[in-house]
Amino acid sequence: MSESPKLPLLKVNGLHVYYGAIHAIKGISLEVNEGEIVTLIGANGAGKSTTLNTIAGLLKPRQGTVAFGGMPVGGTGASKMVYKGLSLCPEGRRIFQQMTVKENLEMGSFSRPKDELESSMAQVYGFFPRLKEREKQIAGTLSGGEQQMLAMGRALMSKPRLMMLDEPSMGLAPILVEQIFEIIREMNRAGTTILLVEQNAQMALSIANRAYVMETGRITMEGNARELMNDDNVRKAYLGS
Amino acid sequence: MIFLSNLVNGISLGSIYAIIALGYTMVYGIAKMLNFAHGDVIMVGAYIIFCGAQYWGLPAPVAVLLAMLVCTVLGMTIEKLAYKPLRQATGLAVLITAIGMSYLLQNTALLIWGANPKVFPSPFSTDALHLFGGELVIKPETLITILANVVIMIALSLFISRTKMGKAMRCVSEDRGAAELMGINVNRTISVTFAIGSALAAIAGLLLCSSYPMLQPTTGSMPGIKAFTAAVFGGIGSIPGAMLGGVLLGIIEILGKAYISTELGDAIVFAVLIVVLLVRPTGLLGKPVREKV
């Protein structure tokens, strides 16, 4: 009896993305398997956000393919991707500042049937009890850490199979960063596959199964997260030692 | 008593501005563009009501519903054909397109209905209200206009705050990209916004021409500009702002004409706008612009 090879949940192949004449992504390929935490690390401007935004459908690739759950999704608009089970927690959080915490979470479940709202909300409040306390507060008045929690909670409300997080640690105090990463790990244990973009390579590599290193639009290294953490080049370039 | 009468007329005229201003402010808030053809949709609505009642023998309420339907389709068509292809274009290109669309509607109306003003029959046939022993006379259209404004404001506020589409509109207005990530269809949301604004324009056409019964192809133009002013005055993008700005503008215009100068009435309106914008650049109820980090 031959076992069919397991398809990756997300498969990106030979992706090229341009901003006008700027060639931002120069043919990258990557895979994320069901249940994994995969991280994409690299310096500022390497093209990490562009990669995630393209996978999420906010940007159109000029070349290359994206397959999600075994189906090609190239050119599918962002608003349709979330119905397929892919959710992006974008760089800079981008919560709805003028809405309350609760309304933000409700919008997160826009793509889901109404009768799921209660249970999804309870799940999010389980991960982020702080949000429950602030339920009625206008989101724009939350602290940076709370806004990040809200952005993650909102992304979780769509019950994604794959959640992509773009620099969740940005601008947060070290203690909050630890907390956020612990929650990412918990969300993964609860069944959500994670693709994590980070500049904080140390933290990202410590929770990830596998990692890709990006430099100026290309993937220059990939492999087991633990091994990359001990790689001399990675240590010099990203871990400051 | 004359003052009171002027005040009531001001509120009534302002209510018309407010209903038109809603169309400007919602489209600006959600699609981030100024739809300068909005005033001319009012004129089209008024002509449909006029023709329905005068030529096609429709009862007034049916003529009004027909006008709302025609305007809704017109607004959505304008958006789809003229504005949607320009979604990635510069603001200036969109603005020029909107001005062109305004002239297209006026000239088409000229072609169909001619330049001669039509006398618009008021569909409100009840008697005027006599108060204070007959000293204060309020015409039925005045009262109905004010009531219509209140009802529309309440309905629209509930729609925006309670319904799924209303919430989607608020999301698109705040952050189009983030709204898409939630699964909101931005194009459809913008289309619905145009539909609502244009249906309201038909109602504004009815109310405007009931109080000021001269109907010609340029009828929507000046009220459109003033309602746009009202929207900016109240804080463009803000629904309560459109209400407040519209009503205040109407009162200022009528009182200015009554007590300062009939000829300068419109100039006074714009002078007040300029002063308000100098003091509060985002308008009375506009949100202060936050720097994006």
Ligand SMILES: Nc1ncnc2c1ncn2[C@@H]1O[C@H](COP(=O)(O)OP(=O)(O)O)[C@@H](O)[C@H]1O
């Ligand atoms: N909207 C944009 N227009 C033009 N160039 C952009 C835009 N966004 C990003 N870039 C460029 O694309 C490259 C990759 O950016 P980005 O994906 O944001 O990098 P990262 O997320 O790794 O910091 C950078 O050189 C950046 O300057």
Ligand SMILES: [Mg+2]
């Ligand atoms: Mg980035």
